[in-house]
Amino acid sequence: MMDHTISISRRRALSMAAAGFATLAGLGLAGCAGGAEAGKTSYKIGVLQLVEHAALDASNKGFVAALDKAGISYTIDQQNAQGDQSACQTIASKLVGDGDDLIFAIATPAAQAVASATTDIPIVGTSITDFAGASLVQSNERPGGNVTGSSDLTPVSDQIDLLVKVLPQARHVGLLYCTAEANSLIQIEMAEKALDAAGLTHSRYTVSSSNEIQQVVESMIGKVDALYAPTDNTIAAGMSTVAMVAQENKLPTVVGCDTMVEDGGMISYSINYEDLGYKAGEMAVKILKGEAKPADMPIETLSKSECKLIVNAAVAKAIGVDLSGITADITV
Structure with a gap:
């Protein structure tokens, strides 16, 4: 059984994701500022979503579904900036200060805010067209830092x-x-x-x-x-x-x-944004388990066939x- 805690600030809960969360127990476990520790059995994840709209909500839902599918135990802190750039910065600082094992950033301004707040905690972003173009990574093929994720570059x-x-x-x-x-x-x-x-x-x-x-x-x-x-x-x-x-x-x-x-x-x-978020969630699981590092994980996209x-x-x-x-x- 997985343990989840949802703390939602300045937003209403994502209706579909919240339904899944509500069935699970809530236990808050402390993490370390440098990311997940080897051998950890539960992880602390922060989420910063730029604004509430259907595509980003779907990405958030897909991310959570991937965590659940992996069977890991985690607590999650859902935060939404409601489209406010200054709120992005404030929330990013909060998540870093909380010592999360990983931060999930939904949309470019959210990822930029988190990336400016930490170079230690692993960051997985999604709903971002061009990570390199947004100065989030050294290159989309080899990020080289603490940021990776899935791109929503559409055809x-x-x-x-x-x-x-x-x-x-x-x-x-x-x-x-x-x-x-x-x-x-x-x-x-x-x-x-x-x-x-x-x-x-x-x-x-x-x-x-x-x-x-x-x-x-x-x-x-x-x-x-x-x-x-x-x-x-x-x-x-x-x-x-x-x-x-x-x-x-x-x-x-x-x-x-x-x-x-x-x-x-x-x-x-x-593309399908829930699938995009799911792909980001799969990347996050690998990072949390110590199977990969953001620096070495190319930015992923959905194929044209999808x-x-x-x-x-x-x-x-x-x-x-x-x-x-x-x-x-x-x-x-």
């Missing part, structure tokens, strides 16, 4: 190919993302290259916070034929607002991940887009 060029296929009349595409997220810019640049290759024009539409989403999407109306949004945490968290404006104005949306489709996007060719085509049939119908020629893996 951006395939998503643009999908846009071209389902929206053959589209000529100008609006690219929506948050300027505070460096990894979003990486995806935007990839999308721009793919759009250029397809002969489509494009414009960037940026927000600095969720409060600007409605106004910025409204500013696209009449200027673009389609909206593309990558796996941007701010946009994903505000996807219902994007969807509301887009549907009212019959603007098709091609988005970066499955949960954004579930929240009102029209279509995506997407991606799924997901459509929101109700949204497509509402805005008058015919998806009858598309064979979806998932329809919501």
Whole structure:
């Protein structure tokens, strides 16, 4: 029987993960600041999630599922910064001060906050597009420090190919993302290259916070034929607002991940974030057991064969887009 303790600050519990936690006993066991000790029988794990939205929640759930599948005994401290950068720093300092054996960081700003707070405690990150580009590791092939994890780099060029296929009349595409997220810019640049290759024009539409989403999407109306949004945490968290404006104005949306489709996007060719978190959890187990070190563990990704085509049939119908020629893996 595994022992779990959940301490949740400034967030509501992840509903599905919490259900699993609730069935288990809670015993707090002290760890050491340098990571797991050889021969330990129970581990202390801290979690810092940037913000609450479906994709990151799914990553968190997958991580916990991998720990449970491994059969290890652990306590876990779930923390959520609610999208606040200063809160990321505060929580990171807390987790380091608690002497966790390992810290799991969900999304780039969360991982950057933890990495700046410790070079000793092993850090496993996920929902991060480019670890090296975010200065979290020396290289994605050989991290070289105390950070490793799983990347959520999505098949951006395939998503643009999908846009071209389902929206053959589209000529100008609006690219929506948050300027505070460096990894979003990486995806935007990839999308721009793919759009250029397809002969489509494009414009960037940026927000600095969720409060600007409605106004910025409204500013696209009449200027673009389609909206593309990558796996941007701010946009994903505000996807219902994007969807509301887009549907009212019959603007098709091609988005970066499955949960954004579930929240009102029209279509995506997407990785699965629960699988991504599970992969990170498997990496964490190896580190805790002393079977591997972050420095030597390449950043892992989900393969193209693991991606799924997901459509929101109700949204497509509402805005008058015919998806009858598309064979979806998932329809919501």
